Amino acid sequence: MSVELPLWRALTGYRILTLGYALALFFLNYHEYAHPLGAALYMGVLTLWMLLTWNRVSAPERCTRAFLIADLTIALAGVLLSAVVDSAQRVDGGAATLPSIWTGGAVLGLAIKGGWRWAAAGSTLVAAANLVERGSAARDTVHNVVLVWVSSIAIGYIVEVARASERTLARALQIEAATRERERLARDIHDSVLQVLAMVQRRGAAIGGEAAELGRMAGEQEIALRSLVAGGLVPPQRSAEQLAEDAELVEAVTGAPRPPVGPCDLRALLAPHEGATVTFSAPGTPVLLEAAAAAELAAAVSAALDNVAKHAGAGARAWILVEDEPDGVIVTVRDDGPGIPEGRLADAEREGRMGVALSIRGRLRDLGGTAELVSVPGQGTEVELRVPRGSEKT
Structure with missing residues (x-):
């Protein structure tokens, strides 16, 4: 809700209440006016205007x-x-004007609508009118004039600050949403395109000949794409219709079905990883998660196993342990490889190799979970993925 919306509602109530106050003063002092019919005519116009x-x-x-x-x-x-x-006699005695404090509502409207500059202009005109009506700069008149002037300008300034804060917050939310979308796309690129380019580069260099040139070109494109992924480019915001069209296009090109809706047994997604070098352990009962969350968690586990295959060596073993707790699901991926040297992950991110940063930590962050990595050189690496219950892909 807009910060200034309550101010508009408060101003509506202020105008109604102060009209009632002005009418009450008029009726109580009706017989004391020099021209009561003229005063009544103005109060009638004011009431009709308010209605x-x-x-x-x-x-x-x-x-x-x-x-x-x-x-x-x-x-x-x-x-x-x-x-x-x-x-x-009543004017010299400081009697209230016909609109009384209702006049303040007109100045406050200028303050909320146009900020402190409009408030200053409106309150200055009101101050001049009060001095002309009184005929002199009496102390009580000056006091009321200064009070209206200062309060209206202060409210106008507060409204301007609130609007600037709202614009800043809205922009920050847009940037955050765009950044999260960029990271999601970067994860998909890392899990598919970059790995294919890296494989083409290695195979081309091994085969030689024209394939070596193809591998060299694939390597150049891999470097360029990694730089783009790591460069923090924020794509423009897209409408819901455009995003739906993109999803249909990706599904048509890749043949990959959209994630199902509803609970999904995580064990069915992780069990295919079991093999000669990978041991899989899970509870005997289904480990249910929302389908989108289960798919993202399984993708993070795949990324962790890819890192084991790439960096732990051909003879390294890996273990996957699934724990089903009341408040969430924990998946631990451990290997007996050489471990990760201190500072290597930070260097990899600077080089554009975003496997841990995006494919693992980014996925878990989007699910509201956490990914903790513990590695001791010579003793292997352990990645603990924790997803709370009710997580959905954002």
Whole structure:
């Protein structure tokens, strides 16, 4: 909800209540006016104006500049008319003007709509009208004028700061959403395109001849793509219709079905990893997660096993342990490889190799979970993936 919306609603209530106060003062002092019929005519116009426009200040789109000018004009007319319809004795004694404190509503409307500059202009006009009506700069008049002037400018400034903060927050949320989408795409690229390019480069170099040239070109494209993924480029925001079209295009090109909806047994997704060098352990009962969350968790496990195959050596063994807890699911991937040297992960991210940063930690972060990596040189590496219950892909 907008920060300024409650101010508009409060202003609506202020105008209604202060009209009632002004009418009460008028009826109580009706016989003391020098020209009571003229005063009654103005109060009738003011009441009719309020009946026709009481909800114009309930929302910014209805409170136009023309309305604010008309509102302020009626307030100023009432202040100046008070010197004509009221007795000189009452004016000199500091009697309230015909619109009384209702005038403040017109100034506050300018403050909320246009900020402190509009508030300063409106309160200055009200101050001048009050001094003309009184005929002198009496102490109580100056006190009221300064109070209206300072309070309206302060409210106008607060509104401007609130609007700037809202714009900053909205921009930050847009950047965060775009960054999360970029990281998701980068994970998909890392899990598919980059690995294919790396394989082409290695196989081409091994075969030689024209294949070596193809491998060299694939290596150049891999480096360029890694730089693009790691460069932090933020794509423009896309509509829901465009995103749906993209999803259909990806499904048509890749042949990969969209993730199913509903609970999914995580064991069925992880069991195919078991083999001669991979041991899989899980509870005897189904480990249920939302399908999208289970798919992302399985992809993170695949990325961890890919790292084992690449960096732990051909003879390294890996173990997958699934733990089903009341508040979440924990999957641990451990290997007996040489471990990761200190600082190697940070270097890999700077080089654009985002396997751990995106394919593992990024996926778990999007699920509201965590990914903890513990590695001791010479003693292997352990990755603990924790996903809370009710996680859904964002």
